[in-house]
Amino acid sequence: MSETWLPVPRESGFGMENLPYGVFSPEGGDARVGVAVGEQVLDLAAVLGDAEFARPSLNAFLAGGRLRWDAVRTSVTGLLTDPGRRDAVERCLHPLGAVTMHLPFEVADYVDFYASEQHATNLGRMFRPDSAALLPNWKHLPVGYHGRAGTVVASGTPVVRPCGQRKAPAEQVPTFGPSRRLDIECEVGFVVGSGSTLGEPVPTGDFAEHVFGVCLVNDWSARDIQAWEYVPLGPFLGKSFATSVSPWVVPLAALEHARVPTPAQEDPRPLPYLREDRSWALDLRLEIELNGEIVSRPPYAAMYWSPAQMLAHLTANGASVRTGDLFASGTVSGDEPGQRGSLIEMSWGGAEPLTMANGVTRTFLEDGDTVTIRAWAPGAGGARIGFGEVTGTVEPARGASAEHG
Amino acid sequence: MSETWLPVPRESGFGMENLPYGVFSPEGGDARVGVAVGEQVLDLAAVLGDAEFARPSLNAFLAGGRLRWDAVRTSVTGLLTDPGRRDAVERCLHPLGAVTMHLPFEVADYVDFYASEQHATNLGRMFRPDSAALLPNWKHLPVGYHGRAGTVVASGTPVVRPCGQRKAPAEQVPTFGPSRRLDIECEVGFVVGSGSTLGEPVPTGDFAEHVFGVCLVNDWSARDIQAWEYVPLGPFLGKSFATSVSPWVVPLAALEHARVPTPAQEDPRPLPYLREDRSWALDLRLEIELNGEIVSRPPYAAMYWSPAQMLAHLTANGASVRTGDLFASGTVSGDEPGQRGSLIEMSWGGAEPLTMANGVTRTFLEDGDTVTIRAWAPGAGGARIGFGEVTGTVEPARGASAEHG
Numbered sequence: 043m044s045e046t047w048l049p050v051p052r053e054s055g056f057g058m059e060n061l062p063y064g065v066f067s068p069e070g071g072d073a074r075v076g077v078a079v080g081e082q083v084l085d086l087a088a089v090l091g092d093a094e095f096a097r098p099s100l101n102a103f104l105a106g107g108r109l110r111w112d113a114v115r116t117s118v119t120g121l122l123t124d125p126g127r128r129d130a131v132e133r134c135l136h137p138l139g140a141v142t143m144h145l146p147f148e149v150a151d152y153v154d155f156y157a158s159e160q161h162a163t164n165l166g167r168m169f170r171p172d173s174a175a176l177l178p179n180w181k182h183l184p185v186g187y188h189g190r191a192g193t194v195v196a197s198g199t200p201v202v203r204p205c206g207q208r209k210a211p212a213e214q215v216p217t218f219g220p221s222r223r224l225d226i227e228c229e230v231g232f233v234v235g236s237g238s239t240l241g242e243p244v245p246t247g248d249f250a251e252h253v254f255g256v257c258l259v260n261d262w263s264a265r266d267i268q269a270w271e272y273v274p275l276g277p278f279l280g281k282s283f284a285t286s287v288s289p290w291v292v293p294l295a296a297l298e299h300a301r302v303p304t305p306a307q308e309d310p311r312p313l314p315y316l317r318e319d320r321s322w323a324l325d326l327r328l329e330i331e332l333n334g335e336i337v338s339r340p341p342y343a344a345m346y347w348s349p350a351q352m353l354a355h356l357t358a359n360g361a362s363v364r365t366g367d368l369f370a371s372g373t374v375s376g377d378e379p380g381q382r383g384s385l386i387e388m389s390w391g392g393a394e395p396l397t398m399a400n401g402v403t404r405t406f407l408e409d410g411d412t413v414t415i416r417a418w419a420p421g422a423g424g425a426r427i428g429f430g431e432v433t434g435t436v437e438p439a440r441g442a443s444a445e446h447g
Numbered sequence: 448m449s450e451t452w453l454p455v456p457r458e459s460g461f462g463m464e465n466l467p468y469g470v471f472s473p474e475g476g477d478a479r480v481g482v483a484v485g486e487q488v489l490d491l492a493a494v495l496g497d498a499e500f501a502r503p504s505l506n507a508f509l510a511g512g513r514l515r516w517d518a519v520r521t522s523v524t525g526l527l528t529d530p531g532r533r534d535a536v537e538r539c540l541h542p543l544g545a546v547t548m549h550l551p552f553e554v555a556d557y558v559d560f561y562a563s564e565q566h567a568t569n570l571g572r573m574f575r576p577d578s579a580a581l582l583p584n585w586k587h588l589p590v591g592y593h594g595r596a597g598t599v600v601a602s603g604t605p606v607v608r609p610c611g612q613r614k615a616p617a618e619q620v621p622t623f624g625p626s627r628r629l630d631i632e633c634e635v636g637f638v639v640g641s642g643s644t645l646g647e648p649v650p651t652g653d654f655a656e657h658v659f660g661v662c663l664v665n666d667w668s669a670r671d672i673q674a675w676e677y678v679p680l681g682p683f684l685g686k687s688f689a690t691s692v693s694p695w696v697v698p699l700a701a702l703e704h705a706r707v708p709t710p711a712q713e714d715p716r717p718l719p720y721l722r723e724d725r726s727w728a729l730d731l732r733l734e735i736e737l738n739g740e741i742v743s744r745p746p747y748a749a750m751y752w753s754p755a756q757m758l759a760h761l762t763a764n765g766a767s768v769r770t771g772d773l774f775a776s777g778t779v780s781g782d783e784p785g786q787r788g789s790l791i792e793m794s795w796g797g798a799e800p801l802t803m804a805n806g807v808t809r810t811f812l813e814d815g816d817t818v819t820i821r822a823w824a825p826g827a828g829g830a831r832i833g834f835g836e837v838t839g840t841v842e843p844a845r846g847a848s849a850e851h852g
Binding site for chain 2: 150151153156177179182183185186187188189190191192193195202204205206207209215216217218240241242243264267270271272273274275276277278279280282283284310313314315355356358359360361362363364367440
């Protein structure tokens with residue numbers, strides 16, 4: 043990777059190997075597209091003189107496709123390594139600490155998968171203790187469903203505790219009120235740049251022609267609302283109140299060194315349309331911070347299904363994808379107790395509360411709790427590819443809904 | 448209702464009481480917004496001199512809200528009843544038979560409910576013969592889930608038979624190939640015009656502030672794909688290949704005379720947030736035509752949950768709605784065998800084939816079959832409010848998917 047004239051701290055996740063994209067506003071300025079490098083954000087519209095970046099979303103750029111993405115990456119790398127351009131480029135840099143970050147793209151369709159065998163197994167054990175933990179279809183296809191695109195929110199957006207119908211097993215009828223089992227789901231999201239044609243499946247080998255990059259996702263979940271509503275058509279209000287995404291989208295081009303094989307897929311072997319010549323499974327190291335304390339370190343490399351398999355499955359019936367589509371992995375959980383991606387797993391359904399360093403305990407989220415998810419991946423030459431973070435703080439349920447519902 | 452100078456055939460569903468909105472292209476012209484009246488479509492951009500209508504979608508108009516919708520309806524009514532404007536207005540009319548109709552709006556989020564007690568009961572009886580037909584939550588809340596917005600298509604778009612994983616109960620493992628149980632779902636769709644704020648539920652009484660109008664929906668379904676994939680997160684590829692909507696959106700203002708009470712909701716009584724002072728249940732008469740023959744006449748008035756209850760439920764957790772959101776009722780089925788809204792019900796899971804007039808039988812759809820759904824509602828003074836139609840023809844599965852998947 044080329045040397046930049048810009049000072050980049052040694053442990054920065056935003057080195058020259060990364061160059062993630064986001065949407066920022068400088069103080070008093072309009073939202074526009076930027077690339078993070080070191081502790082700065084580069085204003086692409088200003089430095090490239092390209093109006094496509096003077097917009098409050100990545101979508102126009104995303105629609106450009108792989109050749110365009112590669113060309114801009116090459117241009118940005120050139121600008122940041124050419125000492126002769128230093129003065130001109132420096133005028134287009136803003137300190138990360140002085141800008142406001144926004145939702146990086148307009149979400150078209152949002153799909154959520156369920157691709158962690160450990161997560162699906164943990165939930166199966168909790169909810170169906172007397173039968174096989176994994177349902178019969180789970181190893182044959184990446185189980186997924188559609189979520190609500192309109193309530194995907196920028197990192198930092200407060201999450202109001204949702205109200206809804208809840209019915210504990212011992213109760214005869216449901217009641218309406220604030221969720222008592224508000225949870226997180228630590229996930230990885232894949233951002234579609236270039237769309238596909240209705241009726242034409244996307245083979246696993248075309249993944250990088252359609253997917254631009256990767257972000258972090260917290261798919262906030264109200265477990266009590268979900269448990270009552272979800273038969274037979276799946277989760278709805280237990281999920282649709284908010285889904286937070288990180289401000290930076292790491293391009294696939296930065297993740298070449300993070301590619302790993304999936305876990306063995308031999309029993310059963312996937313059907314041909316789900317096979318990959320070289321997997322897009324990724325070695326991302328996630329961490330979940332609750333009120334300033336790391337409570338879990340889920341390993342994305344443990345995920346059973348790769349994102350290329352998810353995309354191939356999503357389109358196998360001829361469904362098309364569009365610019366701005368987001369599909370997320372589902373909760374990332376590893377083999378160890380310290381690698382679980384949701385509180386329902388960490389507290390085993392609420393039965394085993396977490397004890398925090400200050401002695402406070404948690405089963406599910408309390409009002410005022412802040413959850414932050416971070417991640418990094420190995421890059422070229424030992425570099426760290428950082429994903430920044432997605433964060434959110436729980437606000438109390440709104441009075442009107444809680445009382446008059 | 449005022450008298451128009453325009454000849455409107457007596458049995459036209461597009462009389463002055465209706466005035467539905469759509470997007471059309473005159474021969475050789477760009478797509479724009481029009482209002483149907485009699486056998487004509489009125490070019491709104493031309494007749495009102497308003498550039499908001501010179502666009503290929505209703506969304507900008509929809510975002511204007513109730514006062515704007517009412518003002519335009521009043522203007523259009525005035526133009527069509529003022530003999531002094533006849534010459535000017537006639538120049539902005541195009542025969543319906545000479546224009547091309549398009550998808551009327553850009554779909555933001557698509558939600559599908561399951562609001563027919565008869566449909567849910569029929570499916571419960573078929574799939575869970577040994578237990579109660581309705582699941583415990585069904586009469587407490589309008590069960591619903593998110594569908595794929597990006598594959599909502601205009602009426603007339605061919606529907607390619609989807610491929611996917613299917614596993615019959617007697618088979619050990621799934622195989623990949625064209626669906627063998629391709630079905631329709633005859634539904635009614637509600638189009639959100641004015642959005643809501645994240646965190647603020649929409650009470651049932653605010654339904655008409657947010658919902659602009661009503662269209663027809665055919666939610667094509669691959670029952671075999673759905674049956675294998677849908678546990679535990681709901682339908683996904685069994686639905687996402689195509690959802691067809693009618694070209695005309697009938698404004699709520701045209702449906703005042705079609706409002707009826709819902710069926711009794713007493714056992715249980717809905718929670719307070721789901722109650723209505725005056726119901727938005729609607730007396731729409733649907734019909735399903737298969738290859739030119741009417742095979743069913745589902746009565747929308749039989750639906751258990753009203754669309755205002757659906758919207759209140761959808762937003763009860765604070766989820767916001769946006770301009771262009773579409774929520775559909777779920778399959779409409781009545782009490783009688785001749786009122787069922789899907790082939791899986793009409794043929795009782797394939798066990799009782801339909802015999803058509805020409806002696807041909809059908810369980811599920813064959814390649815080349817054409818399905819058309821129509822509807823009308825009672826209007827003022829005995830008028831018929833027509834919804835036009837939504838139609839589609841099944842094309843064979845694509846070879847590459849079918850053979851190499």
